[in-house]
Amino acid sequence: MVDKDYRQYQSQLIGKIIDAERAEAVAFIDALAQEVGFPTAISRVLDPALIEIGELWSREKLSLAQGYVAAKITEDVLLKAVESTAWKTETAHMHIPVVLANIEDDFHSLGRKMVSTFLQLSGWDVCDMGNDITAEEIVDKAVELHAPIIGVSAMMYTSALNIAKVRAEMDRRKLANSMKLAVGGAIFKVRASLVREVGGDGTAVSAIEAPQLFADLLHTIKR
Ligand code: B12
Structure with missing residues (x-):
């Protein structure tokens, strides 16, 4: 998958965050993660989307409530990622x-x-x-x-x-x-x-x- 596609995913995710669609946003990243794995879904889509959300928030283009939704979506996704055993690396035994x-x-x-x-x-x-x-x-x-x-x-x-x-x-x-x-x-x-x-x-x-x-x-x- 090329970068251009990830930018489209980012925009779609940002749209869901702005519309406060928490469950839909989490399902959206989850579906992508099933395809490309959580590391890629988080680092290429969620992380840049959060940075853009942050910039919108700084310019007062987003409400505190929308920022809160972004935080909750992030927490939901991170929980799913931790629960997923599919992408543990070879260092996973280190502890x-x-x-x-x-x-x-x-x-x-x-x-x-x-x-x-x-x-x-x-x-x-x-x-x-x-x-x-x-x-x-x-x-x-x-x-x-x-x-x-x-x-x-x-x-x-x-x-x-x-x-x-x-x-x-x-x-x-x-x-x-x-x-x-x-x-x-x-x-x-x-x-x-x-x-x-x-x-x-x-x-x-x-x-x-x-x-x-x-x-x-x-x-x-x-x-
Ligand atoms: C969301 C936010 C908040 C939320 C935080 C909610 C939360 N649960 O986290 C709330 C509303 C609480 C908040 C409060 C404040 N905020 Co604020 N906030 C932001 C905002 C918009 C986004 C930050 C964010 O979550 N980014 C998304 C995450 C994923 O990215 P990240 O934080 O960079 O983390 C990544 C990397 O940096 C790295 N990383 C992070 N930590 C670590 C640690 C290690 C060890 C490693 C290796 C890597 C690493 O990995 C992360 C994931 O990839 C930024 C603006 C911005 N564009 O950054 C302002 C910003 C950081 N806030 C700012 C300010 C001024 C404040 C307040 C003082 C506002 C006020 N007047 O009350 C208060 C202070 C609160 C405090 N004492 O901490 C300023 C800081 C200015 C400065 N440069 O000093 C910023 C830059 C906004 C601005 N332009 O003015 N804020």
């Missing part, structure tokens, strides 16, 4: 724990939930701590679970700066050699230098690329 959270003061959960789903489906044992989690809580959890990687999401510049506290907490506990910090969210796409500014070890622009990033970071840990 390595990782901790994921939106940093303190950040409530943009959609991106994080997508990353969580893609990691789970690639075999990582994800502890998703949710929104607005402090650096200390995140590092405590990672230490408790012996997680070699922490993934932190932030959508806003101001909240992204709080990720530097996670790096400081890791450094304070001398964890730099045994634990890596993955960062991501819309703001890291527009300001690439932010990854280093907050002390991140790496980033990925979309959820589908997160498992590879985590695998790469795991390889950098001296065991």
